[in-house]
Amino acid sequence: MELNPDLQEKKQFLIAGLKRTYKGQYDAIQPLPYIKDRLYCVDKVFVEGGVEVCLAPELTPGTRGSWERLESYKSIYxxxxxxxxxxxxxxxxxxxxSTLTLQLAYDWCNDVSDSPMNNVEILILLRLRQLGSVKSLYRAIKSFLLFHEPRxxxxxxxxIIHSCSFVHIILDGYDEYPGRDSNDNDDVHKIIxxxxxxxxxVSLTTRYLPECLRKETKRAKLTGFDDKARDEYIxxxxxxxxxxxxxxxxRWLYENSILADLCQVPLIFVMFAHMAHDQRDFMKFKSVTQFxxxxxxxxxxxxxxxxxxNRSNKLYLHEMEHHELHKIAFEGLNKENQQLSWIKTGFRQRVGQDLYDQYILIGILVEEDEVSDDSTGDNVFFTAMVRFYHKLFCEWYAAHHLATLVKNAHNLSDILRFLDPCDLQYLFRFACGLDPDAGKKLIDHLKGLPGGDNFAILCILEQTGDVNDIMDSVKELCSRRVAINTGDSALLQRSTTQLLEIASKNHIPISCVALAACSPRVDESGLNLILKSGLSLSILSSLQELWIGDYNRxxxxxxxxxxxxxxxxxTSLKELRFLGYHLPDTIPVGSIPSSLKSRHxxxxxxxxxxxxLNLQTGQWQACDYEGNLPGEEGFNGGSYQLSLAKFNLEMSK
Known part of the structure; x- marks a missing residue:
């Protein structure tokens, strides 16, 4: 569609206005919330973490479907x-x-030649949490992206938008959109x-998958930082x-092994890396609560x-007195639909002006404008909102209130009604680490949940801060076959992998790990097995047997x-067993690591x-009842086999 000369000029104003807004956003990356004078352009700090795409959706609830890793975020497009x-x-x-969306905006604004945004005429990037009651896309663009462009x-x-052939719309943060999962006939849902x-x-970012889009829409998933990405960011x-x-x-990270899982979260690792570089006396942490x-x-x-x-003394007092902040954070998380932002005036009134100003100054709280429900037509009004810098900070403060409630409660069911340990793992761990009495009650409660035993062990570690206090439990776990099944809950899988890594780093022998239908693959660094659930299992130096089973793969x-x-x-591995796989008939001898040969x-x-596998020839060979190959000492010519039926029986024990 051809535009008249007047609208053609307006189109240039619109594009220039969008680029001006995006530049203000992507030039203000703040790795450490309390250092406001150290801002970065997104292109100077953006590092690609893991990206997977869903090639086949899950067929039944609880399964993961077929996912494949991409080399770059650009491959998504x-x-x-x-x-x-x-x-x-x-x-x-x-x-x-959100950082990825800002990198895409940077690519568009700066005509990055190899970017998928290079041929886009107009890029619309909206943060959905700010939209409030705005139902019109055009009004949202005017209010948030072109508020400084009166022409x-x-x-x-x-x-102008209807006249364009190549428009890309990015809707950032559906899980924080006020109208999420509603039946409203707003433009956001019409677009989706x-x-x-x-x-x-159209690209939509979200923490969870909207039910209405589970089958129809192509999906990608960010899986966090591996060792290669962490090294690149540093x-x-x-x-x-x-x-x-x-x-x-x-070295600081490796010495703080309890943080390995936490530092898969790029935002947390970024803070860790800058703090480790800035602090000369960086300490060793025994728990995430301590960190x-x-x-x-x-x-x-x-x-x-x-x-x-004397403001320094006031800071100390406020640091010790934030009970209302604890309560607000807990109330936000303990809901069927979590509340992660609040109206500034009411929030400030509850916590007090001094404490509010202090937390804004430190960067733990962040202010943001949202379109008000009072807006009508072209008269747009904004409501000042406040949120925590990151959800983990909300969990930290909520944990203080949770510990207080639990310590004084006789029945935990009402208190924990909406608190899912899978979604709020650190809320529970923090609460156990903050108060031993509350921790004991929470640990007893967690043991009664499916997969809760292993998570309870991690909470005991938070409670005491001493690995020795969980050693008996870890040794007992590792003395038997540890199975990780694709149908296990996320909580059970995550807790099990963390405990295995604790065992390995503390030189506790791990008898056998059996990965059933988990379809593990090795990441680019070669240092982690990535399970179908997206969780990773790092190298286990004390592992003695590894079983990997997946039918007909x-x-x-x-x-x-x-x-x-x-x-x-x-390095302690004695046996590696593949069950149910279709494997290559022969393996190039050069691809068989020499250490497998030397350790037999x-x-x-x-x-x-x-x-x-004959490690010298790369051939699969039948062996005797003792597992010896022809030519090996003790070979007696018998035939040994482990049927899949027997494997199923073994895995069910």
């Missing part, structure tokens, strides 16, 4: 298998969904369901190419250094070589007939 006009980008809080009206925006702008590309945004400084920060307490202390210490007068030579390489780094690790292919 260029991979032909993911071709679609509607895409959902999923990710847990802090996994970089373009709402009606002209509509006319392709009732509006069906020919435009070099790119913290120390440059100073190898010594890079290794020092990584978070230290991190909050750093926030306060930085602010106190700026105030050399075919492994390529490259996938098999990667698993062999991972297994070779588990037995590698089994168990399907209908049990065969063992």
């Amino acid at each position: 260029t991979d032909f298998r993911f071709k679609s006009k509607r895409r959902i980008l999923q990710g847990e809080p802090g996994y970089g969904k 373009v009206s709402k009606h002209e925006i509509e006319e 369901k392709m009732e509006l702008f069906a020919d435009f590309d 070099r790119k945004a913290v120390v440059g190419n100073n190898d010594e400084a890079v290794e020092e920060i990584k 978070f307490k230290y991190m909050i202390r750093c926030f306060y210490d930085h602010l106190k250094q700026k105030f050399k007068d 075919r492994l390529t030579s490259e996938e098999l070589a990667a698993i062999l390489s991972y297994s070779s780094q588990c 690790v037995k590698v089994w292919n168990s399907s209908s007939i049990d065969r063992r």
